Amino acid sequence: MMKAVVLDKITQAKDIFLSDIPIPEVKQGWVLIKVKAFGMNHSEQILRLNEIEAYYIKKPIIPGIECVGEIVDGSDTDFKKGQKVITLMGGMGRGFNGSYAEYVLAPAHHTFAVESGLKWEQLAAIPETFFTAWGSLFECLHLTPKDTLLIRGATCALGYASIQLAKALGCKVIATTHRTDKLPLISNADMQIVDDGILKDKIKGITKALELVGPKTIRDTLALMEKGGIVCNTGILGGVFSLNGFDPIKDIPNGVYLTGFFSNYPTKQIIDDMFRFLNENNIEPQIGKVFDFADICEAVIAQDSGKVNGKIIVKMSD
Numbered sequence: 001m002m003k004a005v006v007l008d009k010i011t012q013a014k015d016i017f018l019s020d021i022p023i024p025e026v027k028q029g030w031v032l033i034k035v036k037a038f039g040m041n042h043s044e045q046i047l048r049l050n051e052i053e054a055y056y057i058k059k060p061i062i063p064g065i066e067c068v069g070e071i072v073d074g075s076d077t078d079f080k081k082g083q084k085v086i087t088l089m090g091g092m093g094r095g096f097n098g099s100y101a102e103y104v105l106a107p108a109h110h111t112f113a114v115e116s117g118l119k120w121e122q123l124a125a126i127p128e129t130f131f132t133a134w135g136s137l138f139e140c141l142h143l144t145p146k147d148t149l150l151i152r153g154a155t156c157a158l159g160y161a162s163i164q165l166a167k168a169l170g171c172k173v174i175a176t177t178h179r180t181d182k183l184p185l186i187s188n189a190d191m192q193i194v195d196d197g198i199l200k201d202k203i204k205g206i207t208k209a210l211e212l213v214g215p216k217t218i219r220d221t222l223a224l225m226e227k228g229g230i231v232c233n234t235g236i237l238g239g240v241f242s243l244n245g246f247d248p249i250k251d252i253p254n255g256v257y258l259t260g261f262f263s264n265y266p267t268k269q270i271i272d273d274m275f276r277f278l279n280e281n282n283i284e285p286q287i288g289k290v291f292d293f294a295d296i297c298e299a300v301i302a303q304d305s306g307k308v309n310g311k312i313i314v315k316m317s318d
């Protein structure tokens with residue numbers, strides 16, 4: 001048996017508890033992982049408070065879209081018992097059980113062997129957050145050292161990671177927050193701005209923009225771009241998930257490009273490239289707070305409070 005968070009309906013943070021359920025049985029093409037730590041994500045908050053009612057969510061579901069740990073059973077794959085791995089996305093925590101558990105059964109093609117000297121709780125801050133930052137900045141925005149990058153809604157784990165990657169690359173970074181008291185948290189950007197929802201006419205020279213507030217502010221972001229600039233919508237922090245009435249002809253200025261990133265498709269090549277870049281640039285993830293798995297309810301309450309600055313990590317006992 002193992003301990004896990006199991007959800008079947010909208011659940012408030014205070015009502016989260018650990019259940020005892022059977023350890024999943026391994027099957028062809030899937031690997032059984034002993035979870036050592038996992039990072040918490042905004043999307044799990046959305047699942048717990050809203051999305052769980054959607055038809056495509058398996059119920060009951062163990063939430064959690066990423067984890068780090070060791071292979072217990074590699075099934076028919078090349079993974080070996082004891083190998084250090086990360087796994088993320090591909091339906092994890094939505095279509096099949098996720099990482100708020102002592103063991104995870106994960107598809108082999110979404111599981112990646114990693115070599116890292118980081119402690120488990122540090123390693124756990126990397127998979128989803130850095131993969132998303134990496135994909136948004138490089139696959140979608142084609143970021144180069146010559147760019148001036150706007151990160152809109154930067155006071156979230158993804159925002160902090162994106163600042164680190166972009167600064168390591170050598171480009172100029174302008175980061176925004178909607179809270180004046182959070183300005184010091186983005187002080188490693190070249191410029192910090194308090195965002196009241198309208199930045200057009202307030203900043204110039206933006207060649208690339210990472211939109212984490214999302215559809216709520218995307219028209220304004222598109223309107224402030226330099227010609228030839230690219231906007232990547234990756235976040236939905238503003239609470240608006242899609243836009244009815246978006247008019248591509250008028251809302252996207254001539255010669256400005258709009259793209260989006262979805263972290264559902266990590267590949268071994270990208271994960272290897274990303275870890276190489278992190279190692280070469282001595283980038284360590286910005287961790288907000290580490291909780292023991294036994295204190296998962298407090299971790300979820302802390303997430304809802306919005307007061308933890310940086311990635312929330314949950315660590316299993318040894």
Ligand SMILES: NC(=O)c1ccc[n+]([C@@H]2O[C@H](COP(=O)([O-])OP(=O)(O)OC[C@H]3O[C@@H](n4cnc5c(N)ncnc54)[C@H](OP(=O)(O)O)[C@@H]3O)[C@@H](O)[C@H]2O)c1
Pocket residue numbers: 040041042043128129132153154155156157158159177178179182212213233234235236237238261262263264303305306307310311
């Ligand atoms: N496209 C993808 O595949 C993908 C992958 C990963 C994440 N994401 C998205 O990226 C965003 C960040 O995710 P995360 O997991 O890094 O978040 P997180 O660390 O859980 O951060 C959430 C925090 O962002 C802050 N925030 C900053 N600007 C905000 C704004 N304008 N409006 C509301 N809240 C704001 C809020 O705190 P304050 O209000 O106190 O500032 C909130 O507590 C989320 O929207 C998430 O869904 C997308």
